[in-house]
Amino acid sequence: MNQPDQDNAPEIRGRWSMRQRDIGIAIWVAFLAACVGTFVIFGVMDPEALNDAWVLPWEMGRKLAYSLGFLFLFIVSLIASSLTIFMIRTGPGRGHTTGSGRRPLPEIKDPGEDNPDLDIGEWH
Protein backbone atom coordinates (compact mmCIF):
# COMPACT_ATOMS: atom_id res chain seq x y z
CA MET A 1 0.00 0.00 0.00
CA ASN A 2 3.06 2.20 0.18
CA GLN A 3 5.00 3.64 -2.65
CA PRO A 4 6.09 1.00 -5.11
CA ASP A 5 9.80 0.32 -5.25
CA GLN A 6 12.06 0.60 -8.23
CA ASP A 7 11.04 -2.73 -9.72
CA ASN A 8 7.39 -1.74 -9.55
CA ALA A 9 6.71 -4.73 -7.33
CA PRO A 10 4.26 -3.94 -4.56
CA GLU A 11 6.21 -3.65 -1.37
CA ILE A 12 4.58 -4.12 1.96
CA ARG A 13 6.69 -2.34 4.49
CA GLY A 14 6.79 -3.18 8.13
CA ARG A 15 7.19 -0.41 10.60
CA TRP A 16 10.42 -1.91 11.82
CA SER A 17 13.47 -3.06 9.96
CA MET A 18 14.93 -6.47 10.77
CA ARG A 19 17.76 -4.88 12.72
CA GLN A 20 15.46 -2.62 14.70
CA ARG A 21 13.31 -5.60 15.57
CA ASP A 22 16.37 -7.56 16.69
CA ILE A 23 17.48 -4.73 18.96
CA GLY A 24 13.96 -4.37 20.34
CA ILE A 25 13.75 -8.08 21.11
CA ALA A 26 17.15 -8.08 22.78
CA ILE A 27 16.23 -5.17 25.05
CA TRP A 28 12.79 -6.54 25.92
CA VAL A 29 14.05 -10.05 26.73
CA ALA A 30 16.87 -8.61 28.81
CA PHE A 31 14.37 -6.47 30.70
CA LEU A 32 12.16 -9.48 31.48
CA ALA A 33 15.14 -11.54 32.64
CA ALA A 34 16.44 -8.67 34.79
CA CYS A 35 13.00 -8.27 36.42
CA VAL A 36 12.85 -11.93 37.37
CA GLY A 37 16.47 -11.87 38.51
CA THR A 38 16.02 -8.76 40.66
CA PHE A 39 12.86 -10.14 42.20
CA VAL A 40 14.45 -13.46 43.14
CA ILE A 41 17.79 -12.11 44.34
CA PHE A 42 16.42 -9.35 46.54
CA GLY A 43 13.62 -11.62 47.68
CA VAL A 44 16.14 -13.79 49.46
CA MET A 45 18.83 -11.23 50.18
CA ASP A 46 18.81 -7.94 52.02
CA PRO A 47 21.40 -5.61 50.46
CA GLU A 48 21.62 -3.68 53.72
CA ALA A 49 23.05 -6.76 55.41
CA LEU A 50 25.93 -6.72 52.97
CA ASN A 51 27.09 -3.23 53.85
CA ASP A 52 29.87 -4.26 56.18
CA ALA A 53 31.19 -6.85 53.76
CA TRP A 54 30.96 -4.50 50.83
CA VAL A 55 34.08 -4.23 48.72
CA LEU A 56 33.27 -0.79 47.40
CA PRO A 57 34.21 2.09 49.66
CA TRP A 58 30.73 3.53 50.11
CA GLU A 59 27.63 2.37 51.90
CA MET A 60 24.50 2.07 49.91
CA GLY A 61 20.92 2.22 50.98
CA ARG A 62 18.34 -0.33 49.90
CA LYS A 63 16.86 1.77 47.11
CA LEU A 64 20.24 2.39 45.53
CA ALA A 65 21.19 -1.29 45.90
CA TYR A 66 17.93 -2.44 44.30
CA SER A 67 18.38 -0.01 41.43
CA LEU A 68 22.03 -0.87 40.83
CA GLY A 69 21.19 -4.58 41.15
CA PHE A 70 18.50 -4.28 38.52
CA LEU A 71 20.74 -2.22 36.24
CA PHE A 72 23.54 -4.74 36.57
CA LEU A 73 21.27 -7.68 35.76
CA PHE A 74 19.76 -5.74 32.88
CA ILE A 75 23.17 -5.02 31.35
CA VAL A 76 24.37 -8.60 31.77
CA SER A 77 21.12 -9.95 30.28
CA LEU A 78 21.37 -7.44 27.45
CA ILE A 79 24.87 -8.66 26.61
CA ALA A 80 23.58 -12.24 26.58
CA SER A 81 20.49 -11.55 24.49
CA SER A 82 22.30 -9.31 21.97
CA LEU A 83 25.07 -11.86 21.59
CA THR A 84 22.49 -14.60 21.08
CA ILE A 85 20.81 -12.68 18.27
CA PHE A 86 24.19 -11.77 16.78
CA MET A 87 25.33 -15.42 16.81
CA ILE A 88 22.09 -16.61 15.21
CA ARG A 89 22.07 -13.88 12.54
CA THR A 90 25.71 -14.32 11.57
CA GLY A 91 25.69 -18.11 11.78
CA PRO A 92 24.77 -20.73 9.18
CA GLY A 93 21.41 -20.02 7.59
CA ARG A 94 18.06 -21.72 7.90
CA GLY A 95 17.99 -25.18 6.40
CA HIS A 96 21.57 -25.75 7.47
CA THR A 97 20.88 -29.01 9.28
CA THR A 98 18.99 -30.49 6.35
CA GLY A 99 21.86 -29.70 4.05
CA SER A 100 20.07 -27.26 1.77
CA GLY A 101 21.48 -24.16 3.41
CA ARG A 102 24.92 -25.57 3.76
CA ARG A 103 27.81 -24.79 1.52
CA PRO A 104 28.87 -27.91 -0.39
CA LEU A 105 31.90 -29.55 1.13
CA PRO A 106 35.12 -29.07 -0.76
CA GLU A 107 35.96 -31.95 -3.02
CA ILE A 108 38.80 -34.17 -1.98
CA LYS A 109 40.71 -36.61 -4.12
CA ASP A 110 43.81 -38.71 -4.00
CA PRO A 111 46.68 -36.23 -4.48
CA GLY A 112 48.54 -38.67 -6.72
CA GLU A 113 45.56 -39.29 -9.00
CA ASP A 114 46.36 -36.62 -11.57
CA ASN A 115 49.87 -35.93 -10.38
CA PRO A 116 51.88 -39.10 -10.89
CA ASP A 117 55.07 -37.47 -9.61
CA LEU A 118 53.59 -36.64 -6.24
CA ASP A 119 54.57 -39.34 -3.80
CA ILE A 120 51.89 -39.12 -1.18
CA GLY A 121 53.58 -41.70 0.99
CA GLU A 122 55.84 -39.02 2.35
CA TRP A 123 53.05 -37.44 4.34
CA HIS A 124 51.93 -40.57 6.09
Added chain:
Amino acid sequence: MSGSQSSQETMYRKEPKIYPRHVKGRFARLRVVAVWMLLGLYYVIPWFKVGGHQAVLFDLPARKFHILGLTLWPQDFVYLSLLLIVAGLSLFFFTALAGRLWCGFACPQTVWTETFLMIERWVEGDRSKRMKLDKSPWNANKITRKFTKQLLWIVFAAWTGFTFVGFFTPIRQLGGDIVNLELGGWGTFWIIFYSFATYGNAGFLREQVCKYMCPYARFQSAMFDKDTLIISYDERRGEPRGGRRKSADPAELKLGSCIDCTLCVQVCPTGIDIRNGLQYECIACAACIDVCDQVMDKMEYSRGLISFTTEHALQGEETHVSRPRMWIYGALLLVIVSGIVWGMTQRVPLRADLIRDRNVLYRELPGGMIESVYMLKISNMDNKPHRYELIVLENDAVQFDYSRPLELQAEEVGDFSMRIRMPASAGSGTQNLQLLLQAVDDPSIQRLAKARMLLPVQTNRAGQ
Protein backbone atom coordinates in the same frame (compact mmCIF):
# COMPACT_ATOMS: atom_id res chain seq x y z
CA MET B 1 29.28 -39.68 11.63
CA SER B 2 29.56 -40.58 8.02
CA GLY B 3 32.98 -40.65 6.49
CA SER B 4 31.50 -39.63 3.19
CA GLN B 5 32.62 -36.25 1.99
CA SER B 6 30.59 -36.10 -1.20
CA SER B 7 29.11 -32.71 -1.91
CA GLN B 8 25.64 -33.19 -3.34
CA GLU B 9 23.58 -34.42 -0.40
CA THR B 10 20.39 -32.58 0.33
CA MET B 11 18.86 -35.09 2.71
CA TYR B 12 19.36 -34.68 6.42
CA ARG B 13 23.04 -34.85 7.10
CA LYS B 14 24.94 -34.80 10.32
CA GLU B 15 27.96 -32.57 10.63
CA PRO B 16 30.49 -34.64 8.70
CA LYS B 17 33.49 -35.77 10.69
CA ILE B 18 36.72 -34.11 9.66
CA TYR B 19 39.87 -36.17 9.55
CA PRO B 20 42.69 -33.63 9.37
CA ARG B 21 45.81 -35.03 7.75
CA HIS B 22 48.98 -34.68 9.79
CA VAL B 23 51.25 -31.96 8.53
CA LYS B 24 54.86 -31.05 9.14
CA GLY B 25 56.53 -27.75 8.43
CA ARG B 26 57.39 -24.32 9.77
CA PHE B 27 53.98 -23.41 11.14
CA ALA B 28 53.23 -26.91 12.42
CA ARG B 29 56.49 -26.77 14.40
CA LEU B 30 55.57 -23.34 15.73
CA ARG B 31 52.22 -24.69 16.88
CA VAL B 32 53.79 -27.70 18.57
CA VAL B 33 56.12 -25.32 20.42
CA ALA B 34 53.10 -23.19 21.45
CA VAL B 35 51.21 -26.29 22.59
CA TRP B 36 54.10 -27.54 24.70
CA MET B 37 54.74 -24.12 26.22
CA LEU B 38 51.13 -23.27 27.01
CA LEU B 39 50.11 -26.71 28.25
CA GLY B 40 53.44 -27.02 30.07
CA LEU B 41 52.70 -23.80 31.94
CA TYR B 42 49.15 -24.89 32.62
CA TYR B 43 50.01 -28.29 34.08
CA VAL B 44 53.18 -27.29 35.92
CA ILE B 45 52.51 -23.85 37.41
CA PRO B 46 50.12 -24.88 40.20
CA TRP B 47 52.76 -27.24 41.60
CA PHE B 48 55.25 -24.44 42.20
CA LYS B 49 55.34 -22.12 45.16
CA VAL B 50 56.23 -18.45 45.11
CA GLY B 51 56.46 -16.44 48.32
CA GLY B 52 54.93 -19.17 50.48
CA HIS B 53 51.85 -19.56 48.28
CA GLN B 54 50.99 -21.69 45.30
CA ALA B 55 52.38 -19.81 42.27
CA VAL B 56 48.91 -19.14 40.89
CA LEU B 57 45.95 -19.72 43.17
CA PHE B 58 42.54 -18.12 42.90
CA ASP B 59 41.51 -18.75 46.48
CA LEU B 60 37.79 -18.05 46.25
CA PRO B 61 36.77 -19.07 49.81
CA ALA B 62 39.44 -16.75 51.27
CA ARG B 63 38.65 -14.07 48.65
CA LYS B 64 42.31 -13.70 47.70
CA PHE B 65 44.11 -14.24 44.42
CA HIS B 66 47.76 -15.26 44.59
CA ILE B 67 49.52 -14.56 41.32
CA LEU B 68 53.28 -15.17 41.21
CA GLY B 69 54.01 -13.81 44.65
CA LEU B 70 51.46 -11.03 44.42
CA THR B 71 48.33 -11.24 46.56
CA LEU B 72 45.25 -9.50 45.24
CA TRP B 73 42.39 -8.72 47.61
CA PRO B 74 38.80 -7.92 46.71
CA GLN B 75 39.74 -4.25 47.04
CA ASP B 76 42.14 -4.77 44.13
CA PHE B 77 39.20 -5.65 41.92
CA VAL B 78 40.09 -2.69 39.72
CA TYR B 79 43.39 -4.32 38.71
CA LEU B 80 41.60 -7.46 37.59
CA SER B 81 39.18 -5.46 35.49
CA LEU B 82 42.08 -3.51 33.99
CA LEU B 83 43.88 -6.78 33.23
CA LEU B 84 40.77 -8.01 31.42
CA ILE B 85 40.68 -4.78 29.40
CA VAL B 86 44.37 -5.27 28.56
CA ALA B 87 43.60 -8.82 27.40
CA GLY B 88 40.76 -7.55 25.20
CA LEU B 89 42.85 -4.72 23.72
CA SER B 90 45.75 -7.10 23.04
CA LEU B 91 43.35 -9.31 21.13
CA PHE B 92 42.30 -6.29 19.01
CA PHE B 93 45.92 -5.24 18.54
CA PHE B 94 47.18 -8.63 17.42
CA THR B 95 44.11 -9.31 15.29
CA ALA B 96 44.61 -6.08 13.38
CA LEU B 97 48.31 -6.84 13.02
CA ALA B 98 48.41 -10.54 12.29
CA GLY B 99 44.86 -11.76 11.87
CA ARG B 100 43.70 -14.81 13.77
CA LEU B 101 47.04 -15.55 15.34
CA TRP B 102 45.20 -16.34 18.54
CA CYS B 103 42.95 -18.96 16.91
CA GLY B 104 45.69 -20.87 15.14
CA PHE B 105 48.32 -20.98 17.83
CA ALA B 106 47.19 -19.92 21.30
CA CYS B 107 43.47 -20.59 21.77
CA PRO B 108 42.86 -23.35 24.33
CA GLN B 109 40.44 -24.94 21.87
CA THR B 110 43.24 -25.28 19.31
CA VAL B 111 45.84 -26.29 21.84
CA TRP B 112 43.79 -29.07 23.40
CA THR B 113 42.37 -30.24 20.09
CA GLU B 114 45.94 -30.52 18.81
CA THR B 115 46.83 -32.68 21.80
CA PHE B 116 43.77 -34.90 21.37
CA LEU B 117 44.65 -35.25 17.68
CA MET B 118 48.19 -36.24 18.61
CA ILE B 119 46.82 -39.00 20.83
CA GLU B 120 44.39 -40.05 18.12
CA ARG B 121 47.10 -40.18 15.47
CA TRP B 122 49.38 -42.10 17.79
CA VAL B 123 46.74 -44.78 18.43
CA GLU B 124 44.81 -44.90 15.15
CA GLY B 125 47.26 -43.57 12.58
CA ASP B 126 46.93 -40.68 10.15
CA ARG B 127 43.93 -39.52 8.12
CA SER B 128 43.46 -42.40 5.71
CA LYS B 129 44.02 -45.04 8.39
CA ARG B 130 41.51 -43.34 10.66
CA MET B 131 38.92 -43.14 7.90
CA LYS B 132 39.46 -46.81 7.07
CA LEU B 133 39.20 -47.76 10.75
CA ASP B 134 35.93 -45.88 11.17
CA LYS B 135 34.44 -47.64 8.15
CA SER B 136 35.65 -51.09 9.10
CA PRO B 137 33.41 -53.46 11.06
CA TRP B 138 34.00 -53.84 14.80
CA ASN B 139 36.80 -56.34 15.11
CA ALA B 140 39.46 -56.90 17.74
CA ASN B 141 41.80 -54.35 16.16
CA LYS B 142 39.14 -51.62 16.03
CA ILE B 143 37.96 -52.30 19.57
CA THR B 144 41.51 -52.23 20.93
CA ARG B 145 42.40 -49.01 19.14
CA LYS B 146 39.16 -47.21 19.96
CA PHE B 147 39.29 -48.34 23.58
CA THR B 148 42.93 -47.27 23.96
CA LYS B 149 42.21 -43.88 22.40
CA GLN B 150 39.19 -43.26 24.64
CA LEU B 151 41.12 -44.37 27.71
CA LEU B 152 44.00 -42.01 26.94
CA TRP B 153 41.60 -39.17 26.16
CA ILE B 154 39.68 -39.69 29.40
CA VAL B 155 42.85 -39.87 31.51
CA PHE B 156 44.20 -36.73 29.86
CA ALA B 157 40.87 -34.92 30.26
CA ALA B 158 40.64 -35.95 33.91
CA TRP B 159 44.14 -34.63 34.57
CA THR B 160 43.15 -31.39 32.86
CA GLY B 161 40.03 -31.06 35.01
CA PHE B 162 42.01 -31.83 38.14
CA THR B 163 44.61 -29.20 37.25
CA PHE B 164 41.90 -26.63 36.55
CA VAL B 165 40.33 -27.12 39.97
CA GLY B 166 43.90 -26.97 41.32
CA PHE B 167 44.00 -23.31 40.34
CA PHE B 168 41.16 -22.66 42.79
CA THR B 169 41.95 -25.11 45.57
CA PRO B 170 45.54 -25.73 46.72
CA ILE B 171 46.54 -28.46 44.28
CA ARG B 172 48.76 -30.46 46.62
CA GLN B 173 45.95 -30.70 49.15
CA LEU B 174 43.51 -31.54 46.36
CA GLY B 175 45.80 -34.32 45.13
CA GLY B 176 46.12 -35.66 48.67
CA ASP B 177 42.34 -35.62 49.09
CA ILE B 178 41.89 -37.65 45.91
CA VAL B 179 44.53 -40.19 46.91
CA ASN B 180 42.92 -40.60 50.33
CA LEU B 181 39.40 -40.63 48.81
CA GLU B 182 38.45 -37.63 50.93
CA LEU B 183 37.45 -35.28 48.14
CA GLY B 184 34.29 -33.31 48.89
CA GLY B 185 31.19 -33.14 46.72
CA TRP B 186 31.85 -29.80 45.01
CA GLY B 187 35.48 -30.60 44.28
CA THR B 188 34.44 -33.87 42.66
CA PHE B 189 31.70 -32.17 40.68
CA TRP B 190 33.97 -29.46 39.24
CA ILE B 191 36.75 -31.90 38.35
CA ILE B 192 34.28 -34.08 36.46
CA PHE B 193 32.66 -31.03 34.89
CA TYR B 194 35.92 -29.64 33.51
CA SER B 195 37.16 -33.07 32.44
CA PHE B 196 33.94 -33.53 30.52
CA ALA B 197 34.27 -30.08 28.96
CA THR B 198 37.82 -30.85 27.83
CA TYR B 199 36.82 -34.22 26.43
CA GLY B 200 33.75 -32.86 24.69
CA ASN B 201 35.40 -29.79 23.18
CA ALA B 202 38.76 -31.24 22.15
CA GLY B 203 37.75 -34.82 21.40
CA PHE B 204 34.27 -34.48 20.02
CA LEU B 205 33.24 -30.94 18.99
CA ARG B 206 36.61 -29.66 17.77
CA GLU B 207 36.22 -27.31 14.79
CA GLN B 208 32.50 -26.96 15.49
CA VAL B 209 33.38 -24.87 18.54
CA CYS B 210 35.12 -22.39 16.23
CA LYS B 211 32.39 -22.52 13.61
CA TYR B 212 29.26 -22.34 15.71
CA MET B 213 30.13 -21.35 19.27
CA CYS B 214 32.92 -18.81 19.13
CA PRO B 215 31.80 -15.15 19.07
CA TYR B 216 35.34 -13.99 18.23
CA ALA B 217 35.18 -15.91 14.94
CA ARG B 218 32.09 -13.90 14.03
CA PHE B 219 33.37 -10.42 14.66
CA GLN B 220 37.12 -10.71 14.14
CA SER B 221 36.74 -9.64 10.52
CA ALA B 222 35.63 -6.22 11.76
CA MET B 223 39.19 -5.68 13.00
CA PHE B 224 40.71 -6.63 9.66
CA ASP B 225 41.91 -4.21 7.03
CA LYS B 226 43.95 -4.59 3.89
CA ASP B 227 47.18 -4.68 5.90
CA THR B 228 46.17 -7.53 8.18
CA LEU B 229 47.99 -10.83 7.79
CA ILE B 230 45.65 -13.47 6.40
CA ILE B 231 46.10 -16.91 4.94
CA SER B 232 45.63 -16.51 1.27
CA TYR B 233 45.76 -18.53 -1.90
CA ASP B 234 47.36 -16.64 -4.77
CA GLU B 235 44.60 -17.09 -7.30
CA ARG B 236 46.37 -15.23 -10.08
CA ARG B 237 49.30 -17.58 -9.85
CA GLY B 238 47.41 -20.78 -9.10
CA GLU B 239 44.56 -20.80 -11.61
CA PRO B 240 43.60 -22.58 -13.73
CA ARG B 241 44.39 -25.55 -11.56
CA GLY B 242 44.98 -29.07 -12.78
CA GLY B 243 47.09 -32.20 -12.50
CA ARG B 244 50.27 -32.58 -14.45
CA ARG B 245 53.60 -34.36 -14.53
CA LYS B 246 56.54 -32.65 -12.90
CA SER B 247 58.35 -32.42 -16.24
CA ALA B 248 55.38 -30.78 -17.98
CA ASP B 249 55.47 -27.07 -18.69
CA PRO B 250 52.41 -25.45 -17.08
CA ALA B 251 52.35 -22.68 -19.68
CA GLU B 252 52.06 -25.21 -22.44
CA LEU B 253 49.18 -26.95 -20.66
CA LYS B 254 47.63 -23.54 -19.97
CA LEU B 255 47.70 -24.28 -16.25
CA GLY B 256 48.58 -22.21 -13.16
CA SER B 257 50.77 -23.40 -10.31
CA CYS B 258 48.01 -25.24 -8.44
CA ILE B 259 48.26 -28.93 -9.22
CA ASP B 260 44.87 -29.60 -7.59
CA CYS B 261 46.21 -32.26 -5.22
CA THR B 262 43.60 -31.14 -2.60
CA LEU B 263 46.15 -31.65 0.16
CA CYS B 264 45.34 -28.14 1.48
CA VAL B 265 41.77 -29.32 2.03
CA GLN B 266 42.86 -32.58 3.63
CA VAL B 267 45.07 -30.93 6.24
CA CYS B 268 42.49 -28.28 7.13
CA PRO B 269 41.17 -28.84 10.68
CA THR B 270 37.94 -27.00 9.80
CA GLY B 271 37.48 -28.78 6.47
CA ILE B 272 37.41 -25.77 4.15
CA ASP B 273 39.05 -25.12 0.81
CA ILE B 274 41.25 -22.04 1.18
CA ARG B 275 41.30 -21.70 -2.61
CA ASN B 276 37.72 -20.40 -2.39
CA GLY B 277 39.01 -17.31 -0.63
CA LEU B 278 39.04 -16.20 3.01
CA GLN B 279 36.22 -17.79 4.98
CA TYR B 280 35.17 -17.22 8.56
CA GLU B 281 35.87 -20.88 9.34
CA CYS B 282 39.58 -20.36 8.68
CA ILE B 283 41.40 -20.31 12.01
CA ALA B 284 44.72 -19.31 10.41
CA CYS B 285 46.52 -22.44 11.58
CA ALA B 286 48.60 -22.33 8.38
CA ALA B 287 48.53 -26.12 7.91
CA CYS B 288 47.64 -25.54 4.24
CA ILE B 289 50.70 -23.30 3.83
CA ASP B 290 52.97 -25.99 5.22
CA VAL B 291 51.60 -28.74 3.02
CA CYS B 292 51.41 -26.59 -0.12
CA ASP B 293 55.03 -25.46 0.32
CA GLN B 294 56.06 -29.12 0.42
CA VAL B 295 54.11 -29.86 -2.73
CA MET B 296 55.65 -26.86 -4.47
CA ASP B 297 59.12 -28.09 -3.43
CA LYS B 298 58.27 -31.51 -4.79
CA MET B 299 57.16 -30.04 -8.11
CA GLU B 300 60.18 -27.71 -8.09
CA TYR B 301 57.94 -24.63 -8.21
CA SER B 302 58.57 -21.64 -6.01
CA ARG B 303 56.91 -21.67 -2.58
CA GLY B 304 54.15 -19.38 -1.43
CA LEU B 305 51.15 -20.36 -3.55
CA ILE B 306 49.31 -20.29 -0.23
CA SER B 307 50.90 -17.88 2.22
CA PHE B 308 50.53 -15.60 5.19
CA THR B 309 50.13 -12.32 3.42
CA THR B 310 48.01 -9.18 3.28
CA GLU B 311 45.42 -8.05 0.81
CA HIS B 312 47.68 -5.16 -0.16
CA ALA B 313 50.58 -7.50 -0.83
CA LEU B 314 48.37 -9.72 -2.97
CA GLN B 315 47.43 -6.72 -5.07
CA GLY B 316 51.10 -5.94 -5.47
CA GLU B 317 50.95 -2.95 -3.17
CA GLU B 318 52.91 -2.11 -0.08
CA THR B 319 51.87 -3.45 3.32
CA HIS B 320 51.79 -0.89 6.12
CA VAL B 321 52.41 -2.13 9.63
CA SER B 322 52.21 1.39 11.03
CA ARG B 323 48.69 2.62 10.63
CA PRO B 324 46.25 4.62 12.81
CA ARG B 325 44.50 1.66 14.43
CA MET B 326 47.80 0.09 15.45
CA TRP B 327 48.86 3.34 17.08
CA ILE B 328 45.53 3.76 18.86
CA TYR B 329 45.43 0.19 20.19
CA GLY B 330 49.12 0.39 21.05
CA ALA B 331 48.81 3.71 22.88
CA LEU B 332 45.79 2.51 24.86
CA LEU B 333 47.64 -0.67 25.83
CA LEU B 334 50.70 1.28 26.92
CA VAL B 335 48.64 3.69 29.02
CA ILE B 336 46.66 0.98 30.81
CA VAL B 337 49.67 -1.27 31.40
CA SER B 338 51.68 1.63 32.81
CA GLY B 339 48.68 2.55 34.93
CA ILE B 340 48.54 -0.96 36.37
CA VAL B 341 52.29 -1.02 37.05
CA TRP B 342 52.19 2.44 38.64
CA GLY B 343 49.13 1.49 40.70
CA MET B 344 50.79 -1.70 41.93
CA THR B 345 53.91 0.17 43.06
CA GLN B 346 51.80 2.78 44.87
CA ARG B 347 49.58 0.18 46.47
CA VAL B 348 49.52 0.40 50.27
CA PRO B 349 49.10 -3.07 51.74
CA LEU B 350 46.69 -1.90 54.41
CA ARG B 351 43.00 -1.24 54.64
CA ALA B 352 41.17 0.31 57.56
CA ASP B 353 37.46 0.82 58.14
CA LEU B 354 36.03 2.50 61.16
CA ILE B 355 32.42 1.48 61.66
CA ARG B 356 30.27 3.04 64.34
CA ASP B 357 28.17 0.76 66.50
CA ARG B 358 24.72 1.55 65.24
CA ASN B 359 22.93 0.28 68.33
CA VAL B 360 24.19 2.97 70.72
CA LEU B 361 24.18 6.61 69.77
CA TYR B 362 26.65 7.74 72.44
CA ARG B 363 27.24 7.57 76.15
CA GLU B 364 27.72 10.49 78.47
CA LEU B 365 30.57 10.03 80.90
CA PRO B 366 31.18 11.99 84.07
CA GLY B 367 33.38 15.00 83.44
CA GLY B 368 31.51 16.13 80.34
CA MET B 369 32.98 13.51 78.05
CA ILE B 370 30.99 11.74 75.34
CA GLU B 371 31.93 8.20 74.32
CA SER B 372 31.02 6.16 71.26
CA VAL B 373 31.81 2.55 70.41
CA TYR B 374 33.42 1.71 67.09
CA MET B 375 34.63 -1.32 65.30
CA LEU B 376 38.00 -0.88 63.63
CA LYS B 377 38.40 -3.38 60.83
CA ILE B 378 42.01 -3.74 59.65
CA SER B 379 43.20 -5.81 56.70
CA ASN B 380 46.92 -6.46 56.67
CA MET B 381 47.47 -7.06 52.97
CA ASP B 382 51.24 -7.33 53.41
CA ASN B 383 53.12 -10.62 53.44
CA LYS B 384 54.59 -10.01 56.90
CA PRO B 385 53.08 -9.30 60.33
CA HIS B 386 52.66 -5.72 61.48
CA ARG B 387 51.75 -3.78 64.59
CA TYR B 388 49.77 -0.64 63.99
CA GLU B 389 49.09 2.60 65.82
CA LEU B 390 46.32 5.16 65.48
CA ILE B 391 47.00 8.88 65.25
CA VAL B 392 44.25 11.49 65.53
CA LEU B 393 44.46 14.25 63.00
CA GLU B 394 43.26 17.82 63.46
CA ASN B 395 41.54 17.31 66.77
CA ASP B 396 43.53 17.28 70.00
CA ALA B 397 40.51 16.76 72.19
CA VAL B 398 39.86 13.23 70.94
CA GLN B 399 40.90 10.29 73.09
CA PHE B 400 40.54 6.62 72.35
CA ASP B 401 41.43 3.18 73.55
CA TYR B 402 41.11 -0.22 72.03
CA SER B 403 40.48 -3.64 73.44
CA ARG B 404 43.73 -5.27 72.38
CA PRO B 405 46.95 -4.31 70.63
CA LEU B 406 46.52 -3.63 66.90
CA GLU B 407 48.63 -6.57 65.77
CA LEU B 408 47.99 -8.69 62.73
CA GLN B 409 49.74 -11.63 61.12
CA ALA B 410 50.61 -11.58 57.43
CA GLU B 411 47.46 -11.36 55.29
CA GLU B 412 45.23 -11.37 58.34
CA VAL B 413 42.04 -9.42 58.80
CA GLY B 414 41.10 -8.34 62.32
CA ASP B 415 38.23 -6.57 64.06
CA PHE B 416 39.18 -4.38 67.00
CA SER B 417 36.47 -2.85 69.11
CA MET B 418 37.40 0.61 70.30
CA ARG B 419 35.98 3.57 72.18
CA ILE B 420 36.41 7.15 71.12
CA ARG B 421 35.87 9.97 73.59
CA MET B 422 35.41 13.65 73.04
CA PRO B 423 34.39 16.49 75.34
CA ALA B 424 30.76 17.43 74.80
CA SER B 425 31.88 21.03 74.57
CA ALA B 426 34.02 20.27 71.48
CA GLY B 427 31.10 20.70 69.16
CA SER B 428 27.48 20.15 68.39
CA GLY B 429 25.89 17.42 66.30
CA THR B 430 27.87 15.39 63.82
CA GLN B 431 31.65 15.58 64.02
CA ASN B 432 33.94 14.22 61.36
CA LEU B 433 36.87 12.28 62.70
CA GLN B 434 40.04 11.53 60.82
CA LEU B 435 42.28 8.85 62.23
CA LEU B 436 45.52 7.77 60.64
CA LEU B 437 46.40 4.10 60.95
CA GLN B 438 50.08 3.47 60.51
CA ALA B 439 52.41 0.49 60.81
CA VAL B 440 54.84 1.00 63.69
CA ASP B 441 57.77 -0.56 61.84
CA ASP B 442 57.08 1.10 58.50
CA PRO B 443 55.35 4.51 58.54
CA SER B 444 54.94 4.42 54.76
CA ILE B 445 52.21 1.84 55.32
CA GLN B 446 49.39 4.09 56.39
CA ARG B 447 45.70 4.58 55.76
CA LEU B 448 43.23 7.23 56.69
CA ALA B 449 40.14 5.95 58.49
CA LYS B 450 37.21 8.31 58.55
CA ALA B 451 34.29 8.13 60.92
CA ARG B 452 31.47 10.24 62.22
CA MET B 453 30.85 10.94 65.84
CA LEU B 454 27.67 12.37 67.25
CA LEU B 455 27.79 14.91 70.02
CA PRO B 456 24.71 16.20 71.83
CA VAL B 457 23.22 19.15 69.99
CA GLN B 458 24.04 22.17 72.15
CA THR B 459 20.76 24.08 71.85
CA ASN B 460 18.80 21.08 73.00
CA ARG B 461 20.86 19.66 75.84
CA ALA B 462 18.46 16.77 76.42
CA GLY B 463 19.75 14.87 73.40
CA GLN B 464 17.91 11.63 72.97
